[in-house]
Amino acid sequence: MATSGRTARPRVAVAKFASCDGCQLTILDLEDQLLEIVSRFDIVEFPEATSRRSPGPYDIVFVEGSISAPEHIDQIKELRKQARVLVTIGACATAGGIQALRNWADHDAYRAAIYAHPEWIESLATATPVSEHVKVDAELRGCPIDPGQLLELLTAVLVGRRPQIRDEAVCRECKRKGIVCLVVAGGQACMGPVTTSGCNALCPTYDRGCFGCFGPRAGANAKSWSAELLKSGRPPEEVWGLFAGFTGYAEPFRSVITELGKSKG
Amino acid sequence: MITSPALSQAAAARQWFLAREDLGALVEAIRGTGRRVIGPTVREGAIVYDEIQTAADLPAGWRDVQSAGSYRLERASDERAFGYTVGPTSWKRFTFPPNLPIAKAHKATFGFEQPAPSVPPVAFLGVRACEIAALAIQDRVFLGGQFTDDDFRARRSAAFIVAVQCTTSSSTCFCTSMATGPEVRGGYDILLTEIDGGFVVQAGSPGGAAIVAKLPTRRPSHAEAGAAVDNVESVRTQMGEPLPMAGIGDRLKLQLDNLRWAQVAERCVECGNCTMSCPTCFCTSVIEQSDMDGKSSTTERQWDSCFDVAFAKVAGGDFRARPRDRYRQWLTHKFSTWWDQFGSSGCVGCGRCITWCPVRIDVREELAAIAPPIAPVEHPMAVEPVAASPGTYSIARLASVRPETEDTTTLSLTDLDPAFLEGRPGQFVMIALPAFPAVPISISRFRANAIDLTIRAVGQTSTALVNLHPGAKVGLRGPLGTFWPIQEAYGRHAVVVAGGVGLSPLHGLVDALVANHDRFESVSLFYGSRTPEDQLFRDDLAAWTASKAIDVVVTVDRAGPEWKGRVGVVTNLFDMISWDCTKVTAFVVGPERMMQASVQGLISKGVPTDRIHVSMERHMECGIGLCGHCQMAGRFVCEDGPVFRLNDLGDMFNREGI
C-alpha cells in the first residue's frame, strides 16, 4: 500500500500551461507540511520552486493552466505519456479558467486590444481544459486550489486509497459552518447552489457570494439557478458574468452562458 | 428518551412575573450554575443561536420578516427580546453537531478509538414549541431504536431548556398544521411568555424551579397572566386555517408517480439547504482524514443530505439517480415514511425549509399539489425505547484469502468477538481499516471459529481489503441486520435463487438448508451468473451437489464452447419446477434487476408473495439506522433488512428511484 523508505518516494513533477502560477504557490504555501511532503515525495520538476530539471517518467504530474497555445497540445500529450497519474490543478487546467472567456469572443480583436505586437503572439482561438486533450486521473478544482484538498490527495496517495474529495454544493459547507445564507438573508448573488465544494465556503465566510471558481458540481441545476437569478431582478449581463467568471467553459455553465449570450445578442 | 424529572402539577402551573430589565438575572443565574448559555443573537443579518454572555446579546427590538426564499431583519416598534420567530439555526447544531470526530484509528496498534462523548453543561435559551417537538423527534430517531447515538444522548442530557412562547408568526410558519404549536406544552425546564414590560415565567422541572427561585420575580397580575395567554392565542389566529394534514402519509404513498415530482425537481437546485436547516433531518456521512505519516486517521461524521447526487449510490449504480427521485425521497420521508419508522411526522412546521430555499420552493404548496386531502387514516403512535447497544468496533484477524473470481475474493476472519459467530445467515458486518471508511459486507459463511466475507473489489475500502495478507487485522462492527427466516421453509420446498455475487449472502443459508435437509420437502439452489468465470464458491457448489441434500442447478448467460452446462437466464430454470409452487418458500438475492425478474418468474409459477424473501443492497455509512443513507421508503435496509419478506416491501420493490 504505502511506499516505504526514501528510496521508494514517488517522483512528482509540477507543470504549467496558461496560468498565473497561483496554484503552484498553494503548494509552496503548505509551509507546515512542506518538509513532510518533500521527505515523502521526490519533487523532481517544479518551475515555480526550482530551476532543477529532470526528465520523466513521473509517478504523479500536477498540471496547472489551460491549453491556450499551439505548442501546448503536443506538450500535454508528451506529459501524459510520462505520467503514471496525471492530476489537473486549478480552474484553468480543469475548466479552461478565465482565459476561456475568449471562447465566446473574437480572438483576433482580443489579441489586438491587449498586445502591442499581436503578430508576435501565437495563441489558439480557444482556451480549453486539459481533459479535452488527454485523460486526466484526478482534478483539484478552484482558483486557486484548496490546500486541504491538495494535502488529502497527497495523503491518499501515500495511504493507497482514493482521495476523499466530495462533490456537493458550497451551500453544504456554509450550513455546516453556520454561515447565514447570503442569498436569502442578504439578497446577494451567489453561485453556491451550483458550485462544487472544497473551499470550505471561503468567500461566503467573508460575506461575499460564491464566485463559482470550483466549477459546477455533478448534476448542478444551472438552468434553474440562472432563471432564479434573473427572476430576482438581476440583468442578464450580470448573470452571464456570474456563470462565465472562472469556470464558464465547463458544462452546464457553458450552456447557460450560451443561452444568455443569445438573449443578450 | 430524554425527559426531565416531573414537577407537581401545582408547581408547574405556578407563574411568576420577571420584568424585562431583569432578564439579565436569568442569564446570570443559569451561567452561575456552570452552564454555557446558547441563545438568539443578531449576526450576519439574521437571528442565529450562539453563545450568550449577557442579556444585551439578545435581539431586543428586532423582528424578522420571512417568506419563501427571503429573510430580513427589521427594527420593531417595541423592545421585545423574543419578538421574532425561528431563524436559520436549529438546535440540532448543538445536539447533533455538523462535524463530529467519531473515531480515531492507529495503524501501529490497530486500535479503533471511539471516544466517549464529554459534553459540558449548557442551556438553550429561547426554544420554541416547534423546536421542542423537533428535539422530541430527534430523541426518537437517535435514542428510540435498537442502536442509539451516545453523543446525542450526552448533548441532549446536558441541555437545560428555556422555552419561549411564540407571540408572533412568520408567513412560513405552519406549526398549527403539524400540531406542534404555537403553545409550548412541555419538555422545558423554564418557560417564558413575553408580554408588555416583561415575562410570565413558569418552571417545568426542579432544576428550572431552582433557577426561578433566584430571580427577582413577583406574582403576575390577572391582566399580565391574561395577556400571556392572549398573546399566544393571537399567533394561532395569525396563522389562519391549518393545512389539511390528516392522512398525509397515506396520501403521499398513493402519489409516488405524480408528475409534479418532476416539475418541482426542475426548479430544485439540490443545494440541500432544506435538509441542513431542518431541525429533524439527521443524515450523515463519514470522511476519513489520515495523517501524512500514515500512522493514524480520524473518522469525522458530517451532516449530509439526501439531495446529494451520490447519496444512494452503490457499486452497481444509483438507486435515486434523478433529481425527482431525491426530492420525492425527502418529502415523502418527512411527511409519510417517517411515521412508519419513528411513529410521528418528521416535520414540525417551523418553515425553515421554505425560508432558506434559494429557489423559493414552498413545501406546503407541493404537498397541496401532490397529495390533496382524502379521508383521514389513523396512525398508531407506539415507539418503545430500546436499550442502547453501541456500534463499537472489535478487531478480527485475517486467517486466509481466497480469490473467487477476477474481482471477488473471500476473506476468512478469525480471533472474533463471539457475537459474530452467533450471527445468522443473511446478516452483515461493517468492516473498516484505519484510514478507510467502513463498508457493509454480508457474512457468506460461518465456520467453527471464523466467518467468511466475500468481497467484490469495487471501491477504495473493498480494494484495500482484498489486497490484505493473512495475519492482517480489520475492524468489525456487527453482526447487523435481519436474517433468513429458515424455519418458514420447514415442511416446504425451499428454493434458493442466486444471481452473480448474490450467492454470497445466501451461502450460509444454503449451508443451513443442507445440514437440515430432512426438515424440508425439497431443497434446491438455482444459481445464475454472467459467465462460468463469474461463478462464486465453485468448490462448495460441487460439494453441495455431491451431498445429494440439495438440487443444485447452475446456468450462465453466455459461455464459450468448453462450457457443457446450461446457458440461459436464471428465470428459465423455473420451468423445471414441477412441484406445487404454493408450497415453495423462496430466498432470492442478486443484482436488483435479476431479483425483479426472478421474483416475477416465481410469482407467475404460483409462489405466494409472503413466501418470497429477498435481500436488498443500499448505500450504508453506519449500518445501525442513524446515517440515513440506506433508507428505502419507510425502512432502513440496515436495521429493517437487508432480508425482507417481499410483500412487506409492497410496491417499493423495484420501484424506480426509491
Next chain:
Amino acid sequence: MHARAMDDYAAVIAMLNHTWFGAELSPETQERLARLGEIQDFEADEVILHEGDAAKEMGILISGRLALRTLVPERGPVTILSVEPGDIFGWSAVLADTQAQSTVVATESSQALVIEGIQLRAALKEDHALAASLYPRVLKAVARRLRATRLQLLDLFAR
C-alpha cells in the same frame, strides 16, 4: 447421428407427453408429429444444424442437452442458450425459405424427435387442426425465448 425407424408410434407419443413442448398438444397432433418425424440420437459435440444453413428440420429434445451457438468474430463461438429436454430447436423450419439462426451442437449424448421442414410445412398447410394446435405452441416457445433474450439483453449482472 443415428436414426432409428420407429414403428411404435405409441412409444414416441409417450415420449412427447413427457416434454414441456409436447405435453399440451392435442392427442391428434401428437400422433401426427410422431408419424411425421423420426427419433434421432446425437453424440456429444455432434453438430446438428449450421448457422446460416437452410432451416431444414425442427426438433423436440427428449433427453440430453444442445447448445445454440453463434460465431462472434475474434471471440469464436459463443453459446447463447442451451436447449433443455422438452424444448424445441430449429423452429425456423416452420417457415419456408429461412436459415438457421444459430449452430445447434449436442453438448452431451442426446435424443430428439426430428421433423423435416418440408413435410411439416406441407402438413400444416393442409391440416388446419394440426396448425391450430401446433402454431400456438411454437409461438409460446418462441415467446419464452424472446423473453429470456430480453433479460439477457438487460445484462442482469451488470455492474
